[in-house]
């Protein structure tokens with residue numbers, strides 16, 4: 001199977017939000033209990049942002065103009081399935097991976113430890129942490145479970161005006177250029193194709209009728225520098241074990257360490273280390289002396305050994 005992509009043509013989108021509903025139905029996600037923000041914003045956008053139960057959002061970007069006084073530039077807020085996926089690079093648990101057959105970026109809930117490194121790394125502010133019963137991050141998986149059964153992603157299947165199309169990435173790029181050229185010929189000189197090269201090439205290709213910023217997309221997206229830092233740390237930590245613990249402790253002090261407890265992850269050995277004691281609390285080879293959960297429980301405020 002060759003690389004696949006979802007094509008989103010903003011000039012065809014009616015903002016019906018059927019895609020939002022289809023995503024929730026297929027992935028069994030509840031609706032957020034809000035109207036359009038509290039206090040209400042007056043916008044038709046709902047919800048106002050992605051959240052742990054919402055993997056895709058149609059944004060209502062408004063500008064003055066047009067025959068009725070307002071012009072809408074609808075946008076798709078969801079995972080863009082980057083070729084250079086910063087979230088997958090930084091994930092210490094191997095929970096975010098690229099689907100080899102399609103290039104889409106998936107999440108394995110059962111592996112996610114809720115550290116939220118991916119949320120920090122993503123240039124599009126996509127992965128969202130779900131507090132409460134589910135303590136993992138949530139994001140679009142590209143519906144690889146459907147694709148593997150010969151189906152299209154749920155959002156694409158439901159889109160009536162064909163604003164969403166799914167197919168080989170090369171074909172989606174060619175189709176996007178056809179559409180952008182058509183729009184330009186009709187006087188929309190800012191129409192542009194987005195996703196061909198950004199982050200090594202996205203697997204959501206977009207035709208942005210009014211230009212990149214107007215549709216709420218990120219101009220020249222870059223991964224958070226933390227991602228590069230963790231990659232630089234790898235050879236250093238491999239060469240000098242003593243520096244490993246010191247380096248990981250420094251990472252924690254810088255706020256890069258686990259947020260739930262004073263733990264740090266050594267990407268070289270895959271060990272999880274207590275920053276306070278330097279003790280390995282979970283070995284990468286599975287030879288646990290103490291489970292991470294035991295360590296966290298022991299160190300809860302008010303407990304013996306806690307702070």
Ligand code: SF4
Nearest residue numbers: 013014016017019159
């Ligand atoms: S289903 Fe299609 S037309 Fe409706 S909001 Fe989604 S992309 Fe736009």
Ligand code: SF4
Nearest residue numbers: 079080081082087122
């Ligand atoms: S858009 Fe964000 S979450 Fe999606 S693949 Fe890229 S870095 Fe990962």
Ligand code: SF4
Nearest residue numbers: 023140142143153155
């Ligand atoms: S591809 Fe699947 S998971 Fe992603 S937004 Fe569409 S329906 Fe939701």
